[in-house]
Amino acid sequence: xxxxxxxxxxxxxxxxxxxxxxxxxxxxxxxxxxxxxxxxxxxxxxxxxxxxxxxxxxxxxxxxxxxxxxxxxxxxxxxxxxxxxxxxxxxxxxxxxxxxxxxxxxxxxxxxxxxx
Amino acid sequence: xxxxxxxxxxxxxxxxxxxxxxxxxxxxxxxxxxxxxxxxxxxxxxxxxxxxxxxxxxxxxxxxxxxxxxxxxxxxxxxxxxxxxxxxxxxxxxxxxxxxxxxxxxxxxxxxxxxx
Numbered sequence: 001x002x003x004x005x006x007x008x009x010x011x012x013x014x015x016x017x018x019x020x021x022x023x024x025x026x027x028x029x030x031x032x033x034x035x036x037x038x039x040x041x042x043x044x045x046x047x048x049x050x051x052x053x054x055x056x057x058x059x060x061x062x063x064x065x066x067x068x069x070x071x072x073x074x075x076x077x078x079x080x081x082x083x084x085x086x087x088x089x090x091x092x093x094x095x096x097x098x099x100x101x102x103x104x105x106x107x108x109x110x111x112x113x114x115x116x
Numbered sequence: 117x118x119x120x121x122x123x124x125x126x127x128x129x130x131x132x133x134x135x136x137x138x139x140x141x142x143x144x145x146x147x148x149x150x151x152x153x154x155x156x157x158x159x160x161x162x163x164x165x166x167x168x169x170x171x172x173x174x175x176x177x178x179x180x181x182x183x184x185x186x187x188x189x190x191x192x193x194x195x196x197x198x199x200x201x202x203x204x205x206x207x208x209x210x211x212x213x214x215x216x217x218x219x220x221x222x223x224x225x226x227x228x229x230x231x232x
Contacts, residue, residue, distance in 0.1 A: 002159060033219050042224035043206065056219060090159065092220075099148070099210045099220050107152075107159040 025093030
């Protein structure tokens with residue numbers, strides 16, 4: 001158990017809908033990273049928050065947004081869903097603003113989103 | 117641009133045989149390097165990491181990896197594979213110290229199958 005909790009584990013929804021994925025980082029970790037894993041694109045970095053502030057954006061669509069709350073949990077909002085958004089969405093956390101040195105990222109088990 | 121290449125999409129080895137998974141990176145400075153493993157239905161678990169010092173690093177589950185700066189490689193090895201090692205393996209680079217970006221960049225993964 002990495003200590004990172006993601007809910008829900010599975011989500012099935014229709015095209016055009018909006019969903020919210022939730023991530024609770026490890027106790028004490030200030031950074032939350034969101035990744036999308038799909039068969040064709042692999043693990044793509046979406047967005048990084050540190051202590052409530054957005055630090056970096058990766059390949060995140062405009063239909064997607066995220067935030068980190070004062071209690072440090074994070075939510076990833078996906079709207080106007082398309083079939084191609086079906087993927088496994090991972091959240092990771094770390095204690096510092098960047099991964100490296102003696103700091104690693106701990107991953108949750110992911111939320112599998114299926115858009116039908 | 118920063119990137120990670122894992123040239124082998126799928127590798128099959130016999131149980132008890134040795135294993136080497138290849139990873140090449142493109143980065144502007146000496147990066148932090150990581151290997152993660154993902155078992156079916158699970159999140160990513162860190163196997164080992166390199167950030168300085170001895171270029172041969174030991175990890176969990178009997179894995180090791182060697183950093184070769186001249187070849188921009190960080191190959192993962194295991195002398196004797198067990199059936200439980202069947203999983204997908206991801207190589208990743210982390211940001212260099214002083215860089216503004218904090219996240220990991222992943223390769224597309226190598227799926228390992230183990231024959232009895």
